[in-house]
Amino acid sequence: RDTTMAATATSPLLFVIVGKNEPLFEAELTKPTGTSADSVTRQNYFVLHSALDLAEKAAWTTNSMYLKQVDKVNSQHVSTFLTAGNIKFMLLHGGRTEDSIRNFFNDVYELYVKVSMNPFYKYDTPILSKVFDQKVRVSARKYLS
Amino acid sequence: NYSSLPPSTMNRAVASSANILDRPLGRGLRSSSTSEGFVSSSAFAYLYSELVQYHQSRVASISELERRLESAGYGVGLKVLELLAYRARESKRETRVMSILQFVSSAVWKSLFGKAADSLERSIDHADEFMIVDYEPITSTYVSVPADLGQLSVDAYISGIVAGVLDGAGFPARVTAHSVTIEEGENPKPPINQGLPPRKDKAVFLVKFSSEVLERDAALDR
Numbered sequence: 536r537d538t539t540m541a542a543t544a545t546s547p548l549l550f551v552i553v554g555k556n557e558p559l560f561e562a563e564l565t566k567p568t569g570t571s572a573d574s575v576t577r578q579n580y581f582v583l584h585s586a587l588d589l590a591e592k593a594a595w596t597t598n599s600m601y602l603k604q605v606d607k608v609n610s611q612h613v614s615t616f617l618t619a620g621n622i623k624f625m626l627l628h629g630g631r632t633e634d635s636i637r638n639f640f641n642d643v644y645e646l647y648v649k650v651s652m653n654p655f656y657k658y659d660t661p662i663l664s665k666v667f668d669q670k671v672r673v674s675a676r677k678y679l680s
Numbered sequence: 681n682y683s684s685l686p687p688s689t690m691n692r693a694v695a696s697s698a699n700i701l702d703r704p705l706g707r708g709l710r711s712s713s714t715s716e717g718f719v720s721s722s723a724f725a726y727l728y729s730e731l732v733q734y735h736q737s738r739v740a741s742i743s744e745l746e747r748r749l750e751s752a753g754y755g756v757g758l759k760v761l762e763l764l765a766y767r768a769r770e771s772k773r774e775t776r777v778m779s780i781l782q783f784v785s786s787a788v789w790k791s792l793f794g795k796a797a798d799s800l801e802r803s804i805d806h807a808d809e810f811m812i813v814d815y816e817p818i819t820s821t822y823v824s825v826p827a828d829l830g831q832l833s834v835d836a837y838i839s840g841i842v843a844g845v846l847d848g849a850g851f852p853a854r855v856t857a858h859s860v861t862i863e864e865g866e867n868p869k870p871p872i873n874q875g876l877p878p879r880k881d882k883a884v885f886l887v888k889f890s891s892e893v894l895e896r897d898a899a900l901d902r
Binding site: 594595596597598599600601617618619620621641644645646647648649650651652653654657658664666667670 | 699700701702703705755758759761762763764765766771772773774775776779848849850896900
């Protein structure tokens with residue numbers, strides 16, 4: 536039981552979409568279990584948000600959308616993808632292949648562009664669509680588990 | 681409960697309830713054989729005319745009207761930026777001032793107006809100012825501005841689009857539309873709209889970048 540707790544705690548999968556000012560979407564793709572689950576979750580969010588500054592800096596050094604790994608804390612990696620409108624997709628993971636992360640980001644990118652085309656969706660506001668949430672999780676299961 | 685409806689109504693109901701996330705984005709103006717991505721210019725002219733009249737009855741000044749037209753175009757710019765970048769399938773973003781301006785004056789213009797902008801110029805006096813010129817902007821094709829509205833440019837809608845693209849991409853700028861008289865022999869191209877008298881004015885979109893944009897761009901040169 537202790538080893539499974541450690542396994543889920545150290546291979547977290549947290550995906551956040553960040554706009555200019557605030558998070559637009561959050562999904563804990565793997566929920567940590569056990570007694571320290573809450574603090575692990577908080578820690579994960581913390582690592583992700585502190586990687587934001589690094590992502591900002593890296594953004595202007597390349598014109599690629601995929602920024603790869605912008606940060607690494609202990610065994611947690613943060614990979615970032617930037618859309619043309621500078622909306623950041625950030626994934627906290629315990630080590631996944633670049634290809635699978637790229638595939639996941641591309642799937643979410645297509646979903647994001649479709650959401651942004653909705654005349655009722657205002658740019659840089661939280662994405663509340665449940666279908667979006669479902670599809671992100673399906674894509675995560677497909678490429679990241 | 682869809683089972684109680686006759687089949688044709690049911691198909692319509694089911695089709696319209698398909699989520700936008702399930703529908704394909706389309707490939708845009710790739711092939712001119714289909715009419716996908718094309719809108720009739722009369723439809724646009726009527727719709728735009730209504731938009732201008734709607735705002736005109738609710739404002740107290742010319743600049744307020746221009747500002748409203750600009751904010752109407754702003755959202756279009758943000759969406760067009762994401763859509764065109766996605767459709768280009770290159771997973772690339774623009775990080776330099778010259779490349780984002782070229783993206784606007786060619787890719788965005790071609791996608792929205794069917795042709796690239798007529799020119800992209802840089803101001804000699806101000807390092808932060810650029811001009812995009814269009815000899816026949818569609819927003820003012822069927823518009824004649826009455827004398828009491830003086831300097832009004834209804835092409836402010838297009839300034840809004842440009843501002844939306846630039847802001848979204850991280851290059852905040854103030855964009856304004858100006859009607860400038862066309863000099864004799866200045867425009868060598870034949871007019872697109874042959875049924876109308878030749879235009880006396882061209883639209884010049886003045887793009888003035890925020891200082892931090894140029895500072896960042898200069899830093900990237902080093």
